[in-house]
Amino acid sequence: MKKSWILGLFFLTQILFAQKIMHGQVIDYDTTIPIAFAKINYNNKILYTNWEGRFTVDIKDESKPINVSYKGYHDKSHYLSVGAKYIIIKMVSDNSQANQEMYTDNQTNLVIKKVIESRNQNQPEKVLNTYEYKNYEHLLVTANPDSIASKIDTTYKSRWFGKPKLVLDSTNYKFKKLVEKQHIYQTEKVNLIQHSKYGTKETVLASRMAGFKKPLYEYLGLNLVSYSLYENHLDILEVSVQNPVSNAGRRMFVFKMIDTVKIQDRKVYRIYFQPKKLNSNKLRGLLYIDAENFAIAKAFYRVYGVVNINATFSFNYLKKHQIWFPEKRTFTVVKGNNTEDLKIFGGTIKFNSSIEGLGQNASDRMYLKLESKPYDVKINENVIIKQPAIRIEVPESSMSKPEGYWRNFQRDSIDRRKAPTYINIDSLSAAEKIEHKIFLGKKIFNGYLPVSFFDIDLRTLLKYNNYEGFRFGIGGVTNDKLSEKYRLGAYVAYGLKDNGWKYQLTPSLLLDKETTTWVSASYTDDVAEIGQIQFATQSRRFKIYDPRPINISTFYNHKTANAFIESKYIPKTEMYFGLSRSAVKPLFDYTYVRGTEALTDYNLTTAQFAIQWNPFSSYMQTSTGRLEIDKRFPKFALQLTQSFNHLLGSDFSYSKVDFRITHEIKYLSGHETAFILQSGLVFGEAPLTHLYSIAPNNLNKDALLKRITFAGKYSFETMFFNEFFSSRYVSLQARHTFNKVKLAYKIKPEISVVSRVAFGTMENQNRHIGFTYKTMEKGYFESGIEVNQLFKGFGVTFFTRYGPYGLPKFEDNLSLKISYVLDLGF
Incomplete structure (x- = not known):
């Protein structure tokens, strides 16, 4: 009996050792993106990978290969390595099939078609009259301590003389000890979500951020992932991607029916989707579709790219209302197929790819995770939303x-x-004064340096142009430490070349804190560039220098008294209305002739109304005012100016209309495309100083190298100063910016291609005497390339001029400039 037991144990041991379970994953060789539902053939047994490209196979004979096939890829035979516990099978794309598309089968296509057609019957925002719920949201940056080796590594550090020095590296050990005790970072929020026919609004009920006494408003405004899965576009990391269950999505994605399962005793289809063309889109996912009403009962989305993003949406079926309502969402971010860092909260956090994860630094194991869960849900009850915009x-x-x-x-x-x-x-933040540093950084980002109760305007300290030479000054505005209801702005400056003093004084009174409504008066004695285009509602950003005025020599002096009001009373707008009286003296040879009257200096009495309208942006109302938290495009700016003849001695009567549309398209790949359409019209008689020069930025010199100066961002780099003037114009600028390219250590330039075009006409051209210029009826064209941030913020730009106003000498059509971009890390 004993021998039989030993013999049986021997045979059992042989069986166990002869067969083992192997886990693996099939991925794309170039992108490391998992290949879902690839066909695996081993030992005459067929199986398929799951939607994450993973599989499990019983290995009976290690000498036999695992054969993998998938449309668009070369077949792969993988032989097992001795002692391997986990295998990664990398498949290579078949270029002969690269342009071929995969198609959805008829049955699955019919289901997806019904999902799209039923969106209005399944989307809570469309079906329910009102709803309200509270939502708890927890975001953390952390790492799994078990995934980090606790050993202390040894490395060799080279020396100038002698043998390399042995160095102990305890980074992994210290990092493991840290994450065993605490997370790297975390924050919590409780908000109230309300929806009615007027829209959807979020009210923050409670919030706290580690290291901050008061949470950052910028974080509270983050919209990391869409709440609704039925819109045409989904927001992932504040970048819009095409929703697969939309009409356009059906053309971009292929859908595959996996099986049917039960969720809350309801039959649902499990459908996988991926791009029709390989690598053309990095969004993939798994949808659970209710077989009865074709609503989304659960969803998994995954984006592969600079970062890998996993988003999980769970829904709860409400029998009374026959609708799937949000139950929970989970959102994780890990490092993708890139060598760059992902910046969170102004800092730098390194994320590692979740595919292989071997041989990485401990800090590369970090990941970001966000969870949010609704509770206290109320459906079709009385909901009152104040200011739904x-x-x-x-x-x-x-x-x-x-x-x-x-x-x-x-x-x-x-x-x-x-x-x-x-x-x-909290202790670390207090010791390092992190909260104060962020406050200081925001002030500098807007061009101010706070000193006690006064914010110094950094733009007033030093300037240079051809008329004033070096201009030294100081100015700024009082802050909340002095008063929240009153402020006083002022500056004084002196030009070394023109030996002239300039100054401004602006007292202001706060009428309404909630809408940021200020009423102000000012008096200015200063110089200004002729023909400049400036919107009163244009926001300011700090520049360490303003490149264009450096080479400008044509200015006019103006003594201006102004009374104006600024407000954000209407949601999604900024408004300005002002009345002013100016005494203008051109500081160059210029005369305006009207009949027998010749004006070398003149007075202007004007009324001006300006509005900036951002209809697609989202705004946050705080105790300190209204903030634009989600900047969406397009944006519109309109400015109307009316000059009154004979009022307070005014010498001109004209109407001026300025209009601008800005549009930006950001891609998940990191690329960005931007457009600016701008136009100006003057009706009536206006002096040249108040017409349009379309922002030229080129010196009128005969050699290319002599024209090298600093480039502007929106100026015409090949147009000479004072070359063209218009009383009516329209211009279009287009710019496409690529991802940064790593050329060498710390040399990662940002490359943009730019094209600009402008048309313009001039009325009453014979009345402007003493100043020679041209007009642009035939259209002015230039295109070029910008290589910004080559080193320490400096770069180069190259533009060429072409079209009807191209110059006979080829070299005169070229522009070579130095660019500078100051990156403050915000």
Whole structure:
């Protein structure tokens, strides 16, 4: 009996050792993107990878290969390595099939078609009259301690003389000890989501961020992933991608029916989707479609690229309303197929790819995870939404909830690292003055340096142009430390070349804090560039220098008294209205002739109304005012100016209309395309100083190298100063910016291709005497390339001029400039 037992154990051992379970994953050789539902043939047994490209196979004979096939790829035979526990099979694209498309079978295509047709019957925003729920959201940056080796590595550091020095590297060990005790970063938010026929609004009920006494408004406004899965575009990391269940999505994606399953006792189809053309789109996913009403019951989305993004949406079926309502969403980000860092909250966090994950630094194991879960859901009850055009409202009371409030959301959590994270990061933030540094950075980003109760305007400190030479000055505005209701702005400057003093004084009164409405008066004695195009609502951004005025020599002096009001009273707009009286003196040879009257200096009395309208942007209402948190395009600007003849001694009567449309398209790949359409019209008589020169930026010199100066961002680089003037014009600029290209260590330029065109005419041209210029009826064209941030922010630009106003000498049509981009990291 004993011998039989031993013999049986021997045979069992042989069977166990003769057969083992092998786990693996099939991925694209070039992109490392998993290949879903690839066909695997091993030992005459057929199986398929799942939607993540993973598979499990029973290995009976290690000498036999695993054969993998998939449309668009070369077949691959993979032989097992001795002792391998996990295998990665990399498949190479078949170029002969690269342009071939995959197609959806008829049955699956019919299901997807019904999903699209039924969107209005399944989307909560369209079906329900009102709904309201609270939402708890937890975001953390962390790492799994078990995935990090605790050993101390040894490396050799080269020396100038002698043998290399042995160095101990304890980074992984210290990082593992850190993440065993706490997360790298975390933040929590509780918000109230309300929807009615007027729209959807979010009100922040409570929020806290590790290291901050008051959470950053910029974080509270982040829209990382769309709440609704039925819109034509989905928002992923604030970049729009085409929704697969849309009419356009059917043309871009191929759908594959996997099987049918049960969710809440309802039959649902499990359907996988991926791009029709290989590598043409990096969005893939798995949809669970209700077989009865064709609604989305669950969804997985994954984006592969600079970062790998996983988004999971769960829904709860409400029998009473016959609709799937959001139940939970989870969002994770890991490093993708790139060598760059992913920046979060102004810092730099390194993420690792989730595909292979071997031989990486400990910090590369970090990932970002966001979870949000609705509760206290109310359907079709009375919901009153104040100011529905404001997407997010942040009351002051939401910033200071006690610790006991947050314990209510920890009953389902066993995360022991959560509490130590707040304690340790709060202490670190206080010691390093991180909150103050961010406050200071925001001020500098807008061009100010706070000193006690006064914010110094950094633009007033130093300037240079051909008329004033070096211009030294100081100016700024009082801040909230002095008063929240009153402010006083002022500057004084002196030009070394013209030996002239310039100054401005602007007192202001706050009429309404919520709408940021200020009424102001000012008096200015200064010089200004002739023919410049400036919108009163144009936002300012800090520039370490303003490149265009450096080579400008044609200015006019103006003494201007102005009274104006600025407001954001109407949602999604910024408005300006002002009345001014100016005494203008051109500082160059110029006379305006009207009959027998010749004017070498003149007075202007004008009224001006300007509005900036951003209809697609989202706004946040805070205790300090209204903020644009989600900048969407296109944006529109309109400015109307009316000059009144004989009023307060005014010498001109004209109407002026300025209009601008800006549009930007950001791609998940990191590329960006931008357009600016701008036009100006003057009706009546206006002096040359107040017409249009279309922002030229080229010196009138005969050699290319002598014309090298600094490039502007929106100026015409090949157009000579004072070459063209118009009383009516239209211009279009187009720019496409590519991802940064790594040429060498720390040399990663940003390359853009740019084209510009402008048309213009001039009325009453014979009345402008003493100044020679041309007009642009036939159209002015230039195109070029910008290589920005080559080194320390400096780069080069190259443009060429062509078309009807191209110059006979080839070299005169070229422009070579130096560019400078200051990256503050915001």
